[in-house]
Amino acid sequence: MLKKNMKTITLVFAASLMLAQAASAREFAEIYTDCGLGALIAPRTPAVAAVTNVTFDLGTTAIISNVSSPETCQGGKALAASFINASYESLEADLARGQGEYLDSLTTLAGVSKDGKDAFAAGLRKDFAASVAADSYGQTRFQKAENLYNLVYRQPGSQS
Numbered sequence: 001m002l003k004k005n006m007k008t009i010t011l012v013f014a015a016s017l018m019l020a021q022a023a024s025a026r027e028f029a030e031i032y033t034d035c036g037l038g039a040l041i042a043p044r045t046p047a048v049a050a051v052t053n054v055t056f057d058l059g060t061t062a063i064i065s066n067v068s069s070p071e072t073c074q075g076g077k078a079l080a081a082s083f084i085n086a087s088y089e090s091l092e093a094d095l096a097r098g099q100g101e102y103l104d105s106l107t108t109l110a111g112v113s114k115d116g117k118d119a120f121a122a123g124l125r126k127d128f129a130a131s132v133a134a135d136s137y138g139q140t141r142f143q144k145a146e147n148l149y150n151l152v153y154r155q156p157g158s159q160s
Contacts, residue, residue, distance in 0.1 A: 085145045
């Protein structure tokens with residue numbers, strides 16, 4: 001009798017594990033397309049987002065962002081904020097040059113139309129240069145990223 005009950009319990013447990021794995025596989029697929037670096041780089045292209053997440057760090061940042069700050073997986077301003085924070089130095093370099101893939105990605109995340117990208121980038125570059133020249137520029141890295149975020153959403157063409 002005990003052997004039969006153990007067998008039943010084992011079968012129920014195994015079935016539960018299989019169902020849980022199926023459910024988490026679907027969730028992981030969504031995490032890999034909606035979170036992390038992949039979602040920042042390719043927010044409208046789930047396949048590219050997933051490949052980016054897997055290639056970059058095996059999806060670690062996607063999983064961490066899903067657990068620690070799930071709001072960053074919802075798109076819009078949260079994605080832009082996360083992107084700015086994660087790649088501030090690269091954005092700073094692109095803004096100094098006036099072009100680059102990080103600046104292009106930021107423009108896309110801010111929801112700027114194709115027609116408005118050049119004007120948006122020029123305005124952001126001008127405002128950023130003024131910000132860098134200000135005495136308050138010697139802020140912490142987080143404060144600099146926050147300042148850039150605020151500059152992005154002050155630009156005409158960004159989606160508030």
